[in-house]
Amino acid sequence: MCLAFGGLILIAVATTAEARSRDAEMKMLDPSERIEQRCNTKAMGEVGRDHKGMKPDELVAYAYSDTHLKGPRIKAPGAAIRSGRTWYHLSYDCLTEHDGMDVKTFSYKLGSAIPDSEWSHHYLVAP
Template sequence: MQRAGTVARVLREPGLPAALCFHLLFGLLLAIRTLSSFTPPVETSVEVELVAPEALTPPAPPAPAQAPAPPPAAEIAAPPQPAPILAPPEKPVIPPPPSPAEPPAMITARTLHSESVLANPRSRGAREALKTLEASERIEQLCNLEAMSQIHAWKEQFEPDRVVAFAMAGTKLTKSTLEAEGAAFRSRKQWYVLRFRCEMAANGKVAGFQFQVGEAIPRSEWAAHDLPPEH
């Protein structure tokens, strides 16, 4: 080995230890000189100022100046429009007046009774009285007699004992026909409305008869129509 050889060499040569010590001493002195000539740098203090983060933001550039807005254009007035022509108001439609209601159909007698009633012996007084009357009155009495007989034959609950042909309205008499639109008859002391049409034959007898029975006449109206409660 090299180190073992070196040591052996030093032991064999006595001048070598002295030379080594000289070299070591010279190196030490040289190192001390070098350290003494070295001057450390002077430290300089630096002042540091803390700045807020907001201050680090660069200022915003100024907004560009806006050009002045042009003045509003003058409004152009629309030409006046002519007034609309209004259509004339429509005339209200007036419905035609209702036609007068036709009276219900009258009952036509199938069998005539006035002649057989007068032929009865108990009607002798009536036969004699008819001979003394004028023609118009005789026709009216014969028609009244036929009316009472026809009403009782139509409904037995009625027992007419008197008929007034002109009670509610006047009669229409021609040479052969008597029309009574406002007649009345009494049954069991109660007056009722009656309409009839009586046709006469040339021999003075009833040839045809039609009638219609109406409502009961209120008692408060009897006096106004000359309707006696009895006889």
């Protein structure tokens, strides 16, 4: 029992250290890039949880239109998200706090699949 407990502590320490390392890397980014990265990560997680069978592995926030950043909020009306071998239209609205380190509110709309013929024109890479 003591060994298992000790193992859990070691795992918790490693996880905490990894999180601190990721946060330190994020803080080195320009604030606008940090906000976009945090919100892209949130989008991928939400889509993966909400849509059975989807496992997002790539997202391009500016694929079909520019993102709109105002303070700690970013709107990505023309984003695209990839799951498996398919890209999908996506739009999201994301509000962050703590200099872009935490997502406060997030909403999104997942659209239809994007034909491969459009990929190269919109910065979408094949899997």
